[in-house]
Amino acid sequence: MTTWNDLQQTQPRVVPFMIKSLEKDRLSHAYIFAGESGTGKREIALQLTKSYFCRERNGAEPCGHCVDCKRIEKGNHPDVHIVEPDGASIKKHQVEFLQKEFTYRGMESSHKIYMITEADKMTASAANSLLKFLEEPESPTLAILLTERESSLLPTVRSRSQQISFQPLSKSVFAEKLQELGVSRMHSLVLAEITTNLDHANLLNEAEWIAQARSVVIQLMGELYLRPNQVLLTLQDKWLPLSKEKVHQEAGLDMILLWLRDLLYIQTGKSDTLVFPDQQDQYEQLALSISQQQNVEHLSGVLEAKRHLKANMNYQLVMEKLLLSIQGV
Missing domain, CATH: 3.40.50.300 (P-loop containing nucleotide triphosphate hydrolases)
Known part of the structure; x- marks a missing residue:
């Protein structure tokens, strides 16, 4: 009761x-x-x-x-x-x-x-x-x-x-609410960071989009730093087909931002607040080769990409420019 x-x-x-x-x-x-x-x-x-x-x-x-x-x-x-x-x-x-x-x-x-x-x-x-x-x-x-x-x-x-x-729910409370509705813990953590609006979260969880997107973001970001020659192919073959709607494009950039923020948390000793906790080993490996300053610049690049998307720039161009800028090309 x-x-x-x-x-x-x-x-x-x-x-x-x-x-x-x-x-x-x-x-x-x-x-x-x-x-x-x-x-x-x-x-x-x-x-x-x-x-x-x-x-x-x-x-x-x-x-x-x-x-x-x-x-x-x-x-x-x-x-x-x-x-x-x-x-x-x-x-x-x-x-x-x-x-x-x-x-x-x-x-x-x-x-x-x-x-x-x-x-x-x-x-x-x-x-x-x-x-x-x-x-x-x-x-x-x-x-x-x-x-x-x-x-x-x-x-x-x-x-x-x-x-x-009625104030928006806190992220932790909203994640718990999503879990009560049957969303897995890992997916609820990502959704709660993107939105605390239930309708928006349900839209992103429709047809298990958030599960597929989370998996591809992890692959995309891993390749970006460890297998850079592969990243544009993954973007073309896996990410763009998932991101035809504006709501998914915006959420995708949010997820990349969250992935980079997790890496920064590892670099600053805040591993208990990760949104992608299953990626901790990879973060710790990458933290040895990427400086905090570089990571902050990469985060700024994502924020710029979000501004470009809001200004209706072609999404594929926005993503290609973002990934190449992180690679230093």
């Missing part, structure tokens, strides 16, 4: 605020939970819902075993309504249906909660219907709007709701 203490590990600022509001019975009538995908917005919204309805809670902590807690956990509580996009958007008729439902007396209590996921996807007419509902609810109501793009909500909706900002 998830507890508030569990959730505090992911959102150390949001959770204490919500706990205090519950304990002092000072909940707002409407909240906007704003933050990136994977930051725990929905989990905290559901925990708040349990605490709101639980009649056996201890302080702010819901019991987890009463009828209300179990129904909320299973998604079938009659006084909890969750609205999700119907196709590409949340439409006016969905908000109107919600309003109609809320005219009826609560089946379990006099209170009701509605949660709108991806609230920024409301059509203009849906948002305007919601605005009236926020101002004049039919019964004691708690509204929770979840969004990754708070600025896309109507200013009037924002002004009538208490806005709660």
Whole structure:
């Protein structure tokens, strides 16, 4: 059973605020939970819902075993309504249906909660219907709007709701979250360094792209320093076919940057923070022939390549220029 203490590990600022509001019975009538995908917005919204309805809670902590807690956990509580996009958007008729439902007396209590996921996807007419509902609810109501793009909500909706900002997860917490979702530890370490956005991480992990890319980056960088005549062939045959999309090109340069940073960590005695821990033996071998100054220059070369890619320079040219500059050609 998830507890508030569990959730505090992911959102150390949001959770204490919500706990205090519950304990002092000072909940707002409407909240906007704003933050990136994977930051725990929905989990905290559901925990708040349990605490709101639980009649056996201890302080702010819901019991987890009463009828209300179990129904909320299973998604079938009659006084909890969750609205999700119907196709590409949340439409006016969905908000109107919600309003109609809320005219009826609560089946379990006099209170009701509605949660709108991806609230920024409301059509203009849906948002305007919601605005009236926020101002004049039919019964004691708690509204929770979840969004990754708070600025896309109507200013009037924002002004009538208490806005709660969810911070990006720490890299270590995000890596653990990915592992809970079935991503291997080695791949989660790389993903967590590239992004702490769950949707972005899932995109990079799609069709095991991150596993293939990690393997090729290790091969590419090893050849760059130990078998330089082979590196452009590996770039052509293995790396470019993996990097047709801009998101993969950007992630690839990030991975090269991480590989070089690991080498610098070895050179400075920080081997416990490696993103590619299985490459430690090779790093230690290379550290004998590459100075820290050279490595810093190579890192700067990757940052320049990232700027060139952002400026829409041809990716193959960006990569060839980067690898040749590291070789000193």
